[in-house]
Amino acid sequence: MKQLPLNDHSRCLPGWMSPFVFLCLLLLAPSAFAAAPIVQVVDKGDVAWMLTSTLLVLLMTVPGLALFYGGLVRSKNVLSVLMQVMTVFSMILVLWVIYGYSLAFTEGNAFIGGFSKLFLKGVTKDTLSATFSANVSLPEYVFIVFQSTFAGITGALIVGSFAERMRFRAVLAFTALWFTFAYLPIAHMVWFGPDGFMFARGSLDFAGGTVVHINAGIAGLVGAYMVGPRLGLGRESMKPHNVTYTMIGAALLWVGWFGFNAGSNLEANSGAALAFINTLVATAMAVLAWLIVEVVTRGKPSMVGGASGAVAGLVAITPACGTVGPMGSLVIGALASLCCVWGVTGLKKILKVDDALDVFGVHGIGGIVGALLTGVFSAVSLGGTGFGAGNTTMAQQVGVQALGVGITLVWSGVVSVIVYLVVKLIFGLRVSHEAEREGLDISSHGESAYEA
Numbered sequence: 001m002k003q004l005p006l007n008d009h010s011r012c013l014p015g016w017m018s019p020f021v022f023l024c025l026l027l028l029a030p031s032a033f034a035a036a037p038i039v040q041v042v043d044k045g046d047v048a049w050m051l052t053s054t055l056l057v058l059l060m061t062v063p064g065l066a067l068f069y070g071g072l073v074r075s076k077n078v079l080s081v082l083m084q085v086m087t088v089f090s091m092i093l094v095l096w097v098i099y100g101y102s103l104a105f106t107e108g109n110a111f112i113g114g115f116s117k118l119f120l121k122g123v124t125k126d127t128l129s130a131t132f133s134a135n136v137s138l139p140e141y142v143f144i145v146f147q148s149t150f151a152g153i154t155g156a157l158i159v160g161s162f163a164e165r166m167r168f169r170a171v172l173a174f175t176a177l178w179f180t181f182a183y184l185p186i187a188h189m190v191w192f193g194p195d196g197f198m199f200a201r202g203s204l205d206f207a208g209g210t211v212v213h214i215n216a217g218i219a220g221l222v223g224a225y226m227v228g229p230r231l232g233l234g235r236e237s238m239k240p241h242n243v244t245y246t247m248i249g250a251a252l253l254w255v256g257w258f259g260f261n262a263g264s265n266l267e268a269n270s271g272a273a274l275a276f277i278n279t280l281v282a283t284a285m286a287v288l289a290w291l292i293v294e295v296v297t298r299g300k301p302s303m304v305g306g307a308s309g310a311v312a313g314l315v316a317i318t319p320a321c322g323t324v325g326p327m328g329s330l331v332i333g334a335l336a337s338l339c340c341v342w343g344v345t346g347l348k349k350i351l352k353v354d355d356a357l358d359v360f361g362v363h364g365i366g367g368i369v370g371a372l373l374t375g376v377f378s379a380v381s382l383g384g385t386g387f388g389a390g391n392t393t394m395a396q397q398v399g400v401q402a403l404g405v406g407i408t409l410v411w412s413g414v415v416s417v418i419v420y421l422v423v424k425l426i427f428g429l430r431v432s433h434e435a436e437r438e439g440l441d442i443s444s445h446g447e448s449a450y451e452a
Helices: 017-028 044-072 075-105 140-162 168-191 209-227 243-265 270-298 303-317 326-344 346-351 359-377 394-426 433-438 440-445
Strands: 128-130 136-139
Touching: 044 075, 044 136, 044 140, 044 243, 044 303, 075 140, 075 168, 075 440, 128 140, 136 140, 140 168, 140 209, 140 359, 168 209, 168 394, 168 440, 209 303, 209 359, 209 394, 243 270, 243 303, 270 303, 270 326, 303 326, 303 359, 326 346, 326 359, 346 359, 359 394, 433 440
Parallel strands: none
Antiparallel strands: 128 136
16 A cells, blocks of 8 residues: 655545535634734844934934035124024924924824824834835834934024024024924824825825925025014125035035935835935936026036035935936936026015025925926836825826925914914014124124134
8 A cells, every 4th residue: 555645644535525624624713724914024224224314314414404504604603503503403302202203103183193102102122113015114213213303404494594693592492383383293294104184195205395395494484584684684795604614514415315315215125225316316417407507697606506506406306216216306406406596596586585595495495396396207107106195197196296385385384474473472583783793603602613
């Protein structure tokens, strides 16, 4: 008699019994046939990349943004700008871990989260946060700290609009209130999964075109109006005091922005590589486009123009970096740079506003252009990865992008007006004329960047 294989016991049963046995197993032990549960995996490479990205975003702000802004103001105000950037960033980080993370990234309603993670309640080194892959997660602390730097730099960006004339205490009071009532709701609407108002409509904002740049840009524009123009504007020289600082700051912003954009992929994979190359080439194209415009209109390219072009390209590619192709990013960089040149020249004159360091002209306009073009170049036919959930045509996606732009402009704009009025009532917004003439370094901080 031929011996049966050890794993072939079914041959010991009569043929008519096999279906009967299978049916019994199916009824008595359905769990044996259920799909295996998805096991969440934490990849050490992803963790290392995200912690590195967080450090890069920190580099963007302090020292990157601080030096970029510091070089653009007059020498008597450079320390005041450095102080405002560093202190605003630090304060927002503290507010983020106390209540900001909870309101932005927990369940609530379509517009704001709840208080379930107030003071980071329930967060431990073992709790996880989802990524774009179904079975890959990050330690929740990693996601919290990464997002904290986004909130911090957004508040710091606004400083450039009212530079050289706003009270230090007023800057901090405005920042705390604006962060609470403008930044957190917009972040929740755009980034908090299917519960967010804009996310649910398939809005594409990979790394913060609306949440960061348009949000900060409109807050800065409102601030420039409400604080008023600098003394002597149009009669005295307001030239940058140290263009070298500005160039170094722009370079640090460019380097740090790879953490900002590629880090927003939340995983160290091909998605991060796509965001990385788009951030590189869009910025390079924007620098060239800005300089070409200067040569045509002024006859000479300037270092301030090159630095401004770099920032314009970085801003515009931010919402699109994870969903467009490299050729699309070249077009976005070029168009955004051209629009931002107009934003800091023609539009600024039309609005008759002293946006000292062109926060709206670069971040606001660049963010708007980038957000709208994301809806165009995310099309697969143009090299993109596809439209947002529920959107099947380019017209639909651009419409959703325009809705996100409009909501951000209105929400942040209205909140900014109210907050500036409240702060003005309590502290006053502006330093005295004497303090402004002396310079905020001495009058507000009692020190000078350059000793005689």
